[in-house]
Amino acid sequence: MKTVRLRAGRERSLLRRHPWVFQGSVDKGGGDTGETVRVQAADGSFLAWAAYSPRSMIRLRAWSFDEAEHIDAAFMARRVRAAVALRQRLAPASDGVRLVHAEADGLPGFIADRYADVLSVQCLSAGAERWKSALIDALVEVTGVARVYERSDSGVRELEGLAARTGWQRGEGLTQVVIREHDWQLALDVAEGHKTGFYLDQRDNRHGFAQWVRRLGCARVLNCYCYTGGFSVAALAGGATQVTSVDSSGPALQRARDNLERNGFASAAADFADADVNAFMREQLKAGASYDAIVLDPPKFAPTAAHADRAARAYKDINRLALKLLAPGGLLFTFSCSGGVGAELFHKIVAGAGIDAGVNAAIVQRLEAAPDHPTTIEFPEGEYLKGLALIKAMT
Ligand code: SAH
Numbered sequence: 015m016k017t018v019r020l021r022a023g024r025e026r027s028l029l030r031r032h033p034w035v036f037q038g039s040v041d042k043g044g045g046d047t048g049e050t051v052r053v054q055a056a057d058g059s060f061l062a063w064a065a066y067s068p069r070s071m072i073r074l075r076a077w078s079f080d081e082a083e084h085i086d087a088a089f090m091a092r093r094v095r096a097a098v099a100l101r102q103r104l105a106p107a108s109d110g111v112r113l114v115h116a117e118a119d120g121l122p123g124f125i126a127d128r129y130a131d132v133l134s135v136q137c138l139s140a141g142a143e144r145w146k147s148a149l150i151d152a153l154v155e156v157t158g159v160a161r162v163y164e165r166s167d168s169g170v171r172e173l174e175g176l177a178a179r180t181g182w183q184r185g186e187g188l189t190q191v192v193i194r195e196h197d198w199q200l201a202l203d204v205a206e207g208h209k210t211g212f213y214l215d216q217r218d219n220r221h222g223f224a225q226w227v228r229r230l231g232c233a234r235v236l237n238c239y240c241y242t243g244g245f246s247v248a249a250l251a252g253g254a255t256q257v258t259s260v261d262s263s264g265p266a267l268q269r270a271r272d273n274l275e276r277n278g279f280a281s282a283a284a285d286f287a288d289a290d291v292n293a294f295m296r297e298q299l300k301a302g303a304s305y306d307a308i309v310l311d312p313p314k315f316a317p318t319a320a321h322a323d324r325a326a327r328a329y330k331d332i333n334r335l336a337l338k339l340l341a342p343g344g345l346l347f348t349f350s351c352s353g354g355v356g357a358e359l360f361h362k363i364v365a366g367a368g369i370d371a372g373v374n375a376a377i378v379q380r381l382e383a384a385p386d387h388p389t390t391i392e393f394p395e396g397e398y399l400k401g402l403a404l405i406k407a408m409t
């Protein structure tokens with residue numbers, strides 16, 4: 015068994031069960047890519063069993079803090095079973111579910127989503143890559159789902175020195191899947207969609223949006239960064255009479271169109287704009303348009319905390335435009351999925367946008383990822399999606 019010794023004083027985060035050790039904390043020792051090593055403090059005492067990643071800044075990711083544990087296929091299967099059992103208890107209102115959420119389920123770097131009768135998995139760390147087969151075998155056994163697609167094509171893999179890999183890992187067939195979410199049906203493609211195919215993390219916020227639209231009687235809705243139209247379907251399900259969906263991706267807009275049709279919404283109630291959201295909102299303002307509800311769910315503007323400044327300006331700008339475009343009493347659902355922008359900073363950015371827009375607004379709800387994307391108490395870095403539901407003042 016290979017050993018990695020940490021520098022004096024660097025054992026603290028593992029003692030607090032934080033699963034990562036950065037390069038600079040390692041004194042000596044190592045292993046092969048993804049190999050399990052025994053991590054010990056400078057005094058030789060046991061800290062964790064961890065996967066070694068020779069190329070990554072995050073040199074070690076802990077599998078277990080229990081010295082008696084054996085890190086083997088049976089261990090991976092136990093973690094997978096526990097993760098799936100939690101989802102069964104959570105019983106999300108969908109057959110699209112995040113079954114394994116990496117660090118939060120004790121499996122650093124491993125993501126598994128179920129989309130009806132297909133599993134879509136992602137290995138983002140050397141350790142997850144090393145144990146991929148065992149993890150997939152366990153998932154197939156515990157879920158009874160036979161088809162597994164791999165989407166290990168996230169840029170994060172480069173940081174681990176791993177090449178991208180996509181394709182069927184088990185079974186084969188069409189990569190388009192239709193999931194049932196709440197009362198509606200949404201199509202996605204596990205080969206072509208973002209992440210593992212879809213944004214399951216927004217499931218409960220889409221439902222919440224439908225309820226707010228109904229409660230406030232919002233008629234005209236603008237869905238910015240609509241992707242495949244989830245919030246647009248929600249708006250129409252909530253009783254909106256006109257929904258404009260904006261995205262800069264043509265294929266995403268085509269899927270959004272199909273998803274609205276699939277749910278029986280008349281095409282007269284929907285417009286689509288292939289445009290940059292910022293430019294689109296500026297034009298709408300010039301044209302004197304206004305909306306009763308707006309969704310702003312942009313891509314990650316700040317991949318890390320180092321990008322937070324520039325990202326803050328971009329978030330502020332779109333929120334300012336949206337607050338101006340809203341009718342008095344209108345609803346704004348605004349999000350950031352940047353790990354580098356925390357909930358408190360996001361709140362400040364939106365407050366700044368309100369001041370610049372000369373608009374007052376009340377926060378009526380704080381929004382976050384659905385519970386099948388949990389964060390553990392030891393690992394705050396896992397928290398990425400945050401949002402606010404605001405109602406613009408009447409005057
Ligand atoms: N709200 C969606 C997910 C949004 S993902 C859901 O619930 O499923 C972010 C989307 O923003 C992507 O579809 C991407 O194509 C789009 N996008 C990125 N930059 C953009 C820009 N500048 N203008 C318009 N759309 C953009």
